[in-house]
Amino acid sequence: YREEALALADRVGTAAAARELGLQPSQLYQWRxxxxxxxxxxxxxxxxADENARLKRQLAEMSEELAITKKAAVYFAKSLK
Known part of the structure; x- marks a missing residue:
């Protein structure tokens, strides 16, 4: 009902819509x-939500890079012995 009343107010004006619907114009202004x-x-x-999704993707990439770096560090530490 409110959406229809606001659409009517957009078409014919707030005062005219309020009269037609039997409402106070202030009520339509509040609804708007x-x-x-x-x-x-x-x-x-x-x-x-978009920012959250972007940050989750970035976290996954960084976690993967960290895991690869740790594996490389272990590999090179073993080869130094």
């Missing part, structure tokens, strides 16, 4: 602010 905040939060969460 909450919807915008939710959208911004969703965008931020997506950004954080």
């Amino acid at each position: 602010a909450k919807a915008q905040q939710k959208k911004n939060t969703s965008e931020r969460e997506q950004s954080l």
Whole structure:
């Protein structure tokens, strides 16, 4: 209902939509602010999820490089004896 009311407010204006729906214009403004905040939060969460995935890939690469380096160190330590 809120999404439809906000879509109507976008089409005909907040005051006209409020009159048509029997609401106060301030209610539509509050709904719009909450919807915008939710959208911004969703965008931020997506950004954080992308960053998290990138960091996980980077950690996996670094862990693999460390394991290879340790194996090489053991190999060369044995060959020095």
